Amino acid sequence: MTTFDFSPLFRNAIGFDRLADALESARRVDANGYPPYNIERVGEDKYRITMAVAGFGADELDIEVKENKLKITGKKADDIADRQYLYRGIANRSFERAYQLADYVRVDGAEVKDGLLHIDLVREIPEAMKPRRIKIRTSDEKLIGGDAMKQVA
Numbered sequence: 001m002t003t004f005d006f007s008p009l010f011r012n013a014i015g016f017d018r019l020a021d022a023l024e025s026a027r028r029v030d031a032n033g034y035p036p037y038n039i040e041r042v043g044e045d046k047y048r049i050t051m052a053v054a055g056f057g058a059d060e061l062d063i064e065v066k067e068n069k070l071k072i073t074g075k076k077a078d079d080i081a082d083r084q085y086l087y088r089g090i091a092n093r094s095f096e097r098a099y100q101l102a103d104y105v106r107v108d109g110a111e112v113k114d115g116l117l118h119i120d121l122v123r124e125i126p127e128a129m130k131p132r133r134i135k136i137r138t139s140d141e142k143l144i145g146g147d148a149m150k151q152v153a
Contacts, residue, residue, distance in 0.1 A: 035074070035095055045123040046108075049099070054115035055092055061117060063110055070099040070107065072119070104129075 037051040053061060053074060062073040074095045101121070108120040 034091055034093070035097075037097070042120075045125075047105075047121040047123075049117075049119040049121070051097070051117040051119070052115065053112065053117045055090065056112075056117075058112045061112065063107065063119065065101070065107055068101045068103065068105075070101055070119070070121075072097045072099075072117070 035052050037049060040048050040050070042048050049070075049072075051072065056074050056076065060075055060077075062075070064071045064073070072095075076092055076094050102123065104125050105121055105123045108122045110117065110119045112118075
């Protein structure tokens with residue numbers, strides 16, 4: 001298995017340690033594919049995770065966001081005691097799935113419908129982080145009352 005050395009990155013960049021952690025966790029292969037899910041982009045800054053949770057009610061699912069980590073947990077009570085299966089092909093087990101969220105991505109809502117859990121995410125960049133234009137004054141402009149105004153010749 002290939003390992004990556006991120007030390008050159010840390011010599012030239014400050015504050016990218018979370019990026020290295022995210023790359024390291026993405027490198028690890030998740031062998032457990034249960035429950036199946038989709039991640040889709042539904043708008044410029046909107047995303048949706050759709051997870052197949054057939055057999056789970058809303059009261060058996062838990063969604064938690066902590067420090068840019070989204071954790072979805074399904075707790076299913078084992079009902080084997082009162083049922084006798086001839087064949088059991090439907091997965092009916094508890095699960096936990098975690099996703100690393102980028103900065104400024106928040107959970108906008110969640111809904112269970114037709115055996116699917118839909119989690120809507122939105123990226124909201126603060127105004128202070130958005131690009132803005134800076135007015136360039138010329139030598140013939142004078143600052144009056146906080147506004148840059150041109151002098152009339």
